[in-house]
Amino acid sequence: MISAKNISKKFGGKQVLFSISFDVNKGEILGFLGPNAAGKTTAMRILTCFLLPNEGTATVAGFDILEQSIDVRRNIGYMPESPPIYPEMSVQSYLEFVAWIKGIKMKDIPKRIDAVMEKTSITHVRDRICGRLSKGYRQRVGLAQALIHNPPVLILDEPTSGLDPKQIIEVRELIKGLAGEHTVIVSTHILPEVKLTCERVIIINNGWIVAQGTPENLTQKIKGKERLQLEIGGPGEEVKNALRNVPGVANVQIEIHELDGCFKYIVETEVKADIKKNLARIIADNKWDLYEMRTLGMTLEEIFMRYTTGETFTEKEA
Ligand SMILES: Nc1ncnc2c1ncn2[C@@H]1O[C@H](COP(=O)(O)OP(=O)(O)OP(=O)(O)O)[C@@H](O)[C@H]1O
Numbered sequence: 001m002i003s004a005k006n007i008s009k010k011f012g013g014k015q016v017l018f019s020i021s022f023d024v025n026k027g028e029i030l031g032f033l034g035p036n037a038a039g040k041t042t043a044m045r046i047l048t049c050f051l052l053p054n055e056g057t058a059t060v061a062g063f064d065i066l067e068q069s070i071d072v073r074r075n076i077g078y079m080p081e082s083p084p085i086y087p088e089m090s091v092q093s094y095l096e097f098v099a100w101i102k103g104i105k106m107k108d109i110p111k112r113i114d115a116v117m118e119k120t121s122i123t124h125v126r127d128r129i130c131g132r133l134s135k136g137y138r139q140r141v142g143l144a145q146a147l148i149h150n151p152p153v154l155i156l157d158e159p160t161s162g163l164d165p166k167q168i169i170e171v172r173e174l175i176k177g178l179a180g181e182h183t184v185i186v187s188t189h190i191l192p193e194v195k196l197t198c199e200r201v202i203i204i205n206n207g208w209i210v211a212q213g214t215p216e217n218l219t220q221k222i223k224g225k226e227r228l229q230l231e232i233g234g235p236g237e238e239v240k241n242a243l244r245n246v247p248g249v250a251n252v253q254i255e256i257h258e259l260d261g262c263f264k265y266i267v268e269t270e271v272k273a274d275i276k277k278n279l280a281r282i283i284a285d286n287k288w289d290l291y292e293m294r295t296l297g298m299t300l301e302e303i304f305m306r307y308t309t310g311e312t313f314t315e316k317e318a
């Protein structure tokens with residue numbers, strides 16, 4: 001549904017996107033995750049034909065952003081970082097205006113307005129003046145204008161920023177409800193949000209795509225270190241030292257001190273070595289009791305920090 005190929009963007013002499021390529025399948029929700037100034041908004045503005053790339057191109061719903069920008073815009077609903085509302089208009093008249101601009105037939109406009117108002121829970125503020133709405137409601141009106149022509153593709157730039165916790169949950173649910181029927185790209189720097197709403201995530205940093213995959217894939221071990229959690233009945237420090245001496249173990253931490261002589265240990269390995277067998281043997285040889293041994297995935301926070309701090313590196317190198 002969306003296919004971006006080698007998109008690069010420079011502002012003046014400063015390059016802010018470095019040959020980014022990605023695909024989004026029909027009905028999928030893709031998250032753009034990255035710190036401030038990563039290039040998320042720039043990538044979205046290119047896909048929505050508000051900016052031209054310096055290199056590369058993309059197709060949206062089968063149309064090329066460079067050659068068929070009118071068709072691309074028809075097929076996209078875009079919610080920019082600051083919703084493009086007219087402060088002096090009422091919600092109703094603003095949406096009528098947007099519907100008209102987007103070429104919806106006059107006779108269909110009331111029906112579409114009712115539908116998007118219901119979807120974004122703004123029916124009760126339809127006669128209010130846009131400029132006097134709270135930020136959360138303005139965001140919802142922004143979402144309503146993106147949905148009004150029922151586009152197959154939605155590009156939502158930080159749709160939950162500035163909302164209160166209840167509104168965040170509502171907007172997340174709304175976005176999740178769009179999956180299947182609509183293809184969605186949503187940007188955020190909130191990690192749990194990605195896990196809750198997106199099927200796939202692209203992590204962008206300094207204009208590079210540094211990782212992509214499902215939140216589950218990304219939270220599993222990526223390379224190198226692996227972490228294991230063990231629960232062992234035995235003398236804490238002695239067990240810890242024995243585990244530490246197993247070849248391939250980089251670090252051992254005692255997590256929780258239990259009262260009945262059973263401790264929890266987090267073992268970090270140096271390389272992707274399968275050390276479980278050797279850990280189990282040491283425990284058995286010492287006649288300690290092994291209650292649990294399992295691999296721990298990395299948290300999204302760890303993945304994010306890992307990919308967005310330090311020097312820039314591309315996905316291939318990761
Ligand atoms: N019109 C512009 N002119 C010059 N530089 C720009 C322009 N728009 C964006 N930039 C620069 O491009 C870089 C990427 O900005 P962008 O807005 O895409 O980041 P972002 O990932 O959306 O960040 P945020 O999370 O803060 O919204 C930044 O360094 C920004 O200053």
Ligand SMILES: [Mg+2]
Pocket residue numbers: 040041042081157
């Ligand atoms: Mg942005």
